Amino acid sequence: MLCNRVLHLTFHHLIPKKMHRRTFFKKHYKKSELAQGIDICRQCHDGIHKTYTEMELAKHLNTFEAIKDDEKLSSYFAWVAKQKVSRY
Structure with missing residues (x-):
């Protein structure tokens, strides 16, 4: 979704699981x-x-849009998109 490469995916919680037990959340x-x-x-x-x-x-x-639009992360995702996909 972020780097547009085709490979195995992992699930990223928009609010990290570590935060779920905190009172605020x-x-x-x-x-x-x-x-x-x-x-x-x-x-x-x-x-x-x-x-x-x-x-x-x-x-x-904590939203897909916020992650995708973040300046630091978007440049990182652009770099990842250029990386070779290793097959395992």
Whole structure:
């Protein structure tokens, strides 16, 4: 979805699971909202978590549009798109 490569995908929770048990998120989000996520490649997934903390992701980058439109991440996704896909 982010780098447009065709390979195995992983599930990225839009609000990281680590945040689900915190009072703020329990109070402001339904369980179904906490469970929402997107399917992305492992390299994009790792890049998201290396660039931002769990709290930053939960509070500011909790939609697909926010992730896709983020300046740091969009340049990273563009770089990933140029990488060779290894088959295993």
